[in-house]
Amino acid sequence: MHDHDHDHGDNSLDPMTARVKALETILTEKGLVDPAALDAIIESVQTKIGPRNGAKVVARAWSDPDFAARLAEDATSAVAELGYSGRQGEHLQAVFNTQDTHNLVVCTLCSCYPWTVLGLPPVWYKSPPYRARAVRDPRGVLAEFGVTLPESTQIRVWDSTAELRYLVVPERPEGTEGLDEAALAELVTRDAMIGCGLAKVPA
Amino acid sequence: MNGPHDLGGRAGFGPIAPEPDEPLFHAAWEPRALAVTLASGALGHWTLDESRHARESLPPAGYLSWSYYQIWISALENLLIRHGEVTREELSLGHVLQPGQRPQNRLTADKVPGVMAKGGPVDRPATAPVRFAKGDRVSTRNLQPDTHTRLPAYAREKTGVIAAVRGVHVFPDTNAHGQGEQPQWLYTVAFDGQTLWGADAAPGLTVSIDAWEPYLEPA
Numbered sequence: 001m002h003d004h005d006h007d008h009g010d011n012s013l014d015p016m017t018a019r020v021k022a023l024e025t026i027l028t029e030k031g032l033v034d035p036a037a038l039d040a041i042i043e044s045v046q047t048k049i050g051p052r053n054g055a056k057v058v059a060r061a062w063s064d065p066d067f068a069a070r071l072a073e074d075a076t077s078a079v080a081e082l083g084y085s086g087r088q089g090e091h092l093q094a095v096f097n098t099q100d101t102h103n104l105v106v107c108t109l110c111s112c113y114p115w116t117v118l119g120l121p122p123v124w125y126k127s128p129p130y131r132a133r134a135v136r137d138p139r140g141v142l143a144e145f146g147v148t149l150p151e152s153t154q155i156r157v158w159d160s161t162a163e164l165r166y167l168v169v170p171e172r173p174e175g176t177e178g179l180d181e182a183a184l185a186e187l188v189t190r191d192a193m194i195g196c197g198l199a200k201v202p203a
Numbered sequence: 204m205n206g207p208h209d210l211g212g213r214a215g216f217g218p219i220a221p222e223p224d225e226p227l228f229h230a231a232w233e234p235r236a237l238a239v240t241l242a243s244g245a246l247g248h249w250t251l252d253e254s255r256h257a258r259e260s261l262p263p264a265g266y267l268s269w270s271y272y273q274i275w276i277s278a279l280e281n282l283l284i285r286h287g288e289v290t291r292e293e294l295s296l297g298h299v300l301q302p303g304q305r306p307q308n309r310l311t312a313d314k315v316p317g318v319m320a321k322g323g324p325v326d327r328p329a330t331a332p333v334r335f336a337k338g339d340r341v342s343t344r345n346l347q348p349d350t351h352t353r354l355p356a357y358a359r360e361k362t363g364v365i366a367a368v369r370g371v372h373v374f375p376d377t378n379a380h381g382q383g384e385q386p387q388w389l390y391t392v393a394f395d396g397q398t399l400w401g402a403d404a405a406p407g408l409t410v411s412i413d414a415w416e417p418y419l420e421p422a
Contacts, residue, residue: 016272020235020276021232023294026293026294027239027289029299030288031303032288032303032305032309033239034310034312036312037242037309037312037314038235038242042234042235042237044315046227048319085320086322087320087322087323088322091326091369108210109208109255110208110259124219128210128213129219131210132212133216135211136212136399136405144218144221145221151407152407154407155408157408158411159211159412161353161355161414162372162375162413163372164369164389164391
């Protein structure tokens with residue numbers, strides 16, 4: 001898959017490893033990149049963001065109707081109440097599944113995704129099959145995730161073509177009345193917050 | 204541009220194939236590729252829109268077959284060359300032949316938490332009255348520039364309804380090409396499935412895009 005026929009300076013490495021290493025070395029030697037900053041960026045995406053953030057938002061919305069109302073009105077501010085803000089979450093919109101309507105989020109043109117609440121997108125979200133089919137064949141897509149919705153359910157697909165990022169708030173499963181927010185958050189999967197899944201039913 | 208990135212509705216790419224317990228990265232070079240891309244962006248030579256355009260301008264066969272971070276690195280190399288920070292020869296040799304342009308803008312480790320937490324909001328004050336209101340019927344224009352646009356091909360020349368007015372946002376079509384932010388009103392426009400895909404569309408399907416005012420005209 002490598003499209004270069006030249007030497008990147010270290011033949012013992014696989015092509016992409018060598019290519020990225022060469023670029024990082026050149027930029028570091030030029031004083032354009034600080035390797036410690038790269039470490040800090042990697043640590044940030046590994047520890048500060050991820051679907052556990054979104055799960056806490058959803059659990060709060062299920063538990064607190066006032067919060068749910070604020071989340072529907074201005075998700076950027078509501079999510080910031082829980083301490084989540086920043087890159088690829090500057091403008092957030094929460095969309096709520098109901099008995100009649102199921103929401104699904106895609107970025108057909110690239111890979112737009114709400115980093116602050118879901119972290120970095122999975123490979124399939126960024127890849128051609130999902131980007132091609134989510135807008136046209138959402139029921140077929142959902143079936144591949146093991147989700148079959150009633151024929152009567154309206155399907156609402158949000159193509160993230162601008163800097164607005166969408167978070168799906170799945171329906172709260174039945175039989176969860178006694179659960180606290182921490183237990184509810186355990187039921188909220190990443191896929192459910194993209195719209196490719198449903199919240200888990202407690203065992 | 205009518206590039207390989209504009210994938211909505213295209214056929215033949217096969218199943219989604221979600222990976223159980225997918226790791227955050229699939230090789231050690233991937234997090235370095237992500238980080239070097241973000242750190243290079245901090246030099247301030249290009250906008251997020253220009254970087255998207257650099258990715259969609261890659262050779263179509265490569266765009267459709269390379270891994271995601273391979274696309275990022277390929278585009279990053281092109282951006283760094285375009286803005287005079289590295290040369291093709293330096294990338295081939297793997298060492299430095301000339302100094303960098305903007306070492307004064309280097310992102311240092313202590314600045315990373317602030318930069319990641321702040322992000323880059325793109326909402327701007329309005330400079331023109333809003334043209335459409337929620338519920339208005341609008342049609343998308345037949346825009347097919349060779350340059351960057353965020354109007355997907357499947358939603359061109361289609362009639363839909365304004366589902367939300369989103370405020371005024373930076374306009375990627377100009378911001379990707381050094382022509383400034385030229386902020387425009389942004390709307391969520393909802394289309395009926397059959398409008399987009401014909402009689403075979405999934406029943407009960409509505410698809411929305413976020414569209415800047417210059418993409419739209421009254422229906």
